Amino acid sequence: MLKKVLLPTDGSVNALKAAEFTVGLMKLLPGTEVTVINVYQVVPEFGIYDSGFETYDSLLDPGTIETVKQMSQRVLEKTVAIFEQAGLKVNAVSVEGEPGRKIADFAKEGGYDHIVIGSRGMGALSGLASGSVTQKVLYFATCPVTVIKG
Secondary structure, three states, rough: OOEEEEOOOOOOOHHHHHHHHHHHHHHHHOOOOOEEEOOOOOOOOOOOOOOOOOOHHHHHEEEHHHHHHHHHHHHHHHHHHHHHHHOOOOOOEEEEOOOHHHHHHHHHOOOOOEEEEEEOOOOOOOOOOOOOOHHHHHOOOOEEEEEOOO
């Protein structure tokens, strides 16, 4: 029986379909705890690299970092709204990191039984059969993963 489910979201159509699927799971399996996660990645401008004396964070405009965090919160709110409309409560968390690896690590560290993820997101290669984040989650996850296709 599922006790803890992790639902990564980037706000894409497939991520929102994964949320709808998870709503159905919660209705079939009352008591299932769901955490919606958005992993954002702040990348320094091209040509800037870690010189060993500074970290990337010190090279980034604080306004850029704040904008990315706000965008992450909006993505979470959009996804959480699907659960609220169904009368269900979920946890929501926004974290920084490389999305594929961070999702798998978060699931392992948090003791999640299952990950439900959309087959592809909003990346530049979103037209491919399965996104790179989904592929990395499938590779690194230590729990079952359900991939929802659009």
